Amino acid sequence: MVAAAVGRLRALGRDWSANPAAMPDASKYLIFGVMAFGQFMALFDIQIVSASLNEVQAGLAAGPDEVSWVQTAYLMAELVMIPLSAYLAQAMSTRWLFVFSAGMFTFSSLMCGLSWSIGSMIAFRALQGFTGGAMVPLVFSVGFTIFTGKQRAMIPAILGTVAVIAPTLGPTAGGLITDAFDWRWLFFINIVPGVIVTTLSVFVIRVDRATPSMFARIDWSHFAAMAIFLGGLEYVLEEGPRKDWFGDDGIAISGWVALVAFVLFLERSFFSPNPIVKLTPFRKPTFVFACVFNLVIGFGMYASIYLVPVYLARVRGYDSLQIGTTVFVVGIAQIMSVVIASKLSQRIDLRWMITVGLALFAWSLWLTSHMTSQWGFWELALPQAVRGLALMLCIVPSVTMALSVFPPAELRYASGLFNLMRNLGGAIGIAVVNTLLQDHTRIAAARLGENLGHDAGGATDTIATLAQKMAAYTPDPAQALLLARGLFARVAGREALTIAFDDIFRLMAWMFVIALVMVPFCRPTNLTNPVPPDAAH
Incomplete structure (x- = not known):
C-alpha cells in the first residue's frame, strides 16, 4: 500500500x-x-x-x-x-x-x-x-x-x-x-x-x-542592506508606539540605520551585477498601482483585524471565544464572496471591480466609525460582512493586475515585492492606529472633561446616585463615594476610548476613498491570457 x-x-x-x-x-x-x-x-x-x-x-x-x-x-x-x-x-x-x-x-x-x-x-x-x-x-x-x-x-x-x-x-x-x-x-x-x-x-x-x-x-552587501532596512523598519514600527517613536534614542538610531540601509539597498538593486532583489517589475505602471493598492489594502485589513478585537476586549470586556465568534463574520462573508469575485474578474473590467471593492471597504469602515460602547455581535455584523465582501473585490483585481503579465522568471520577483507591500501595509497600519488610539483617547478624554466642567451638575448627580448604590456594599460613606467616583471615571474612560476608535475608523475610510483616485490611471488587464513564456525555457 x-x-x-x-x-x-x-x-x-x-x-x-x-x-x-x-x-x-x-x-x-x-x-x-x-x-x-x-x-x-x-x-x-x-x-x-x-x-x-x-x-x-x-x-x-x-x-x-x-x-x-x-x-x-x-x-x-x-x-x-x-x-x-x-x-x-x-x-x-x-x-x-x-x-x-x-x-x-x-x-x-x-x-x-x-x-x-x-x-x-x-x-x-x-x-x-x-x-x-x-x-x-x-x-x-x-x-x-x-x-x-x-x-x-x-x-x-x-x-x-x-x-x-x-x-x-x-x-x-x-x-x-x-x-x-x-x-x-x-x-x-x-x-x-x-x-x-x-x-x-x-x-x-x-x-x-x-x-x-x-x-x-x-551580492552579500545587497542582502545585508535589505535585511537591515526591512528589519530596522519593522522594529521601528513595532516598538515606536510603545516608546514614543523618535523621542526614544533606540528608535531614532534604528530609524537612521534603516534609512541608510535603504539607500544602499536601492544602489545595489540598480547597479549590482547580480542583485538579490530585482526591482524591474516596477517598470510596469500597472504593477506599481497594484502594489500601492496592496499597501492600502494591507493597512486596512490588518488594522481592522487588530482594532475590532481590541475594542471588544477593552470596551466590551469580551473573552477570546466571544471575540472569535464576533470577528469571524468577516471570514464567513469572504468565503461566500470567493466565487463571486472570481467570476466577476472574468467578465468585467478589473478597474470597475476594484472601484467597487475600495468603495465598499470605505463604507464598511465608515459604518464601523459609528460604534458606541454597547456594540456587540449584531451591531458589528453588517460592517464586518461588508468588509469581508469588499476584501475579495479588492484583493482579486489587485493580485491579477500585479502578477498576470509577467513570465515565470520575473513572476517570482514580482510576487515577492507584491506580498511585501501587503505586509508592510499591515505593519505600518498597526503602528499608526496604535499611536492614533493613544493620542485620540487622550484628546477625547480631555474634551469629555471640558464638557463635564461646563456642566458639572449632571456628573455630580450621577456620582451621588452611584454612591447611594455603593452604600449597600460598604457602610463607610466616604468609601462608597470613592468607589462611585472610580466607576464614573472608568465609564468616562470607556467612552473616550470608543470615540477614539470611531475617529480612527473614519480616517481609514477616507484613506480608501483617496485610493479610488488612482483607479482610472490603471490599464485594463485580462486575467484569462496565459502568462508569457519564459525565455529561459
Whole structure:
C-alpha cells in the first residue's frame, strides 16, 4: 500500500519544468493545495501567540519588553525572506526551497515549543518567521505559472481568502489552544501538518529547475542592506508606539540605520551585477498601482483585524471565544464572496471591480466609525460582512493586475515585492492606529472633561446616585463615594476610548476613498491570457 501510494505520488510529481502549464489538472491542484496550506501555516502563526503572550511570559520568566519580541522577531524575519525568496527559488528551484522552508518551519515550531528561555524562544521564532516567509510568495508565483484561463481566475480569490482568514483565526485559535492545553501547543500543532506538507512537496512540486551557480554570485552587501532596512523598519514600527517613536534614542538610531540601509539597498538593486532583489517589475505602471493598492489594502485589513478585537476586549470586556465568534463574520462573508469575485474578474473590467471593492471597504469602515460602547455581535455584523465582501473585490483585481503579465522568471520577483507591500501595509497600519488610539483617547478624554466642567451638575448627580448604590456594599460613606467616583471615571474612560476608535475608523475610510483616485490611471488587464513564456525555457 505504501509503495503504491509513493508510486502514485511520483507519477503526479513528474518533472514539468519545461512547460508547467501543460501538467494534468490533478497535479496542478495537488501542488497548489500543498503550497496554499503551507502559506496558511506561515500566516496563521503570525498572530497565534498574540492572545497568549501573558502565558508565554510567565512560562519563560520573561519581562514585558522581552516577550513582545516573540511577535517582533517573527515579523522582522518574515519581511526579509519574502523578497529574498525569488532569488532563492531561482537558485534552489521552487521545489527544494519550499521543501526547505516547510521543513525548517516545522523544526523551528518544535523548538519554539521546547524553548527553555525567552532568548531561545526569540531565536526560534525568528527562524520560524524567516523560513515561513518563503512559502507566502511562492504559492502566488506557482499558481500564476501553472494555471491558465478560467482556472487562474480562482487563484487570487483562494489565496486572498487564505491571506485574510489565517491571521484572523490566529489570536482566537491561539487563545483556545492555550486554555485547553498549554501555550507550548501553539507551536506543537504545526508539527504533523508541517511534516505532511514537507513530504508531499518533495514528491509533487516540480515546476522549474535549480541554478546552483547563483549561490556563488550572491551580492552579500545587497542582502545585508535589505535585511537591515526591512528589519530596522519593522522594529521601528513595532516598538515606536510603545516608546514614543523618535523621542526614544533606540528608535531614532534604528530609524537612521534603516534609512541608510535603504539607500544602499536601492544602489545595489540598480547597479549590482547580480542583485538579490530585482526591482524591474516596477517598470510596469500597472504593477506599481497594484502594489500601492496592496499597501492600502494591507493597512486596512490588518488594522481592522487588530482594532475590532481590541475594542471588544477593552470596551466590551469580551473573552477570546466571544471575540472569535464576533470577528469571524468577516471570514464567513469572504468565503461566500470567493466565487463571486472570481467570476466577476472574468467578465468585467478589473478597474470597475476594484472601484467597487475600495468603495465598499470605505463604507464598511465608515459604518464601523459609528460604534458606541454597547456594540456587540449584531451591531458589528453588517460592517464586518461588508468588509469581508469588499476584501475579495479588492484583493482579486489587485493580485491579477500585479502578477498576470509577467513570465515565470520575473513572476517570482514580482510576487515577492507584491506580498511585501501587503505586509508592510499591515505593519505600518498597526503602528499608526496604535499611536492614533493613544493620542485620540487622550484628546477625547480631555474634551469629555471640558464638557463635564461646563456642566458639572449632571456628573455630580450621577456620582451621588452611584454612591447611594455603593452604600449597600460598604457602610463607610466616604468609601462608597470613592468607589462611585472610580466607576464614573472608568465609564468616562470607556467612552473616550470608543470615540477614539470611531475617529480612527473614519480616517481609514477616507484613506480608501483617496485610493479610488488612482483607479482610472490603471490599464485594463485580462486575467484569462496565459502568462508569457519564459525565455529561459
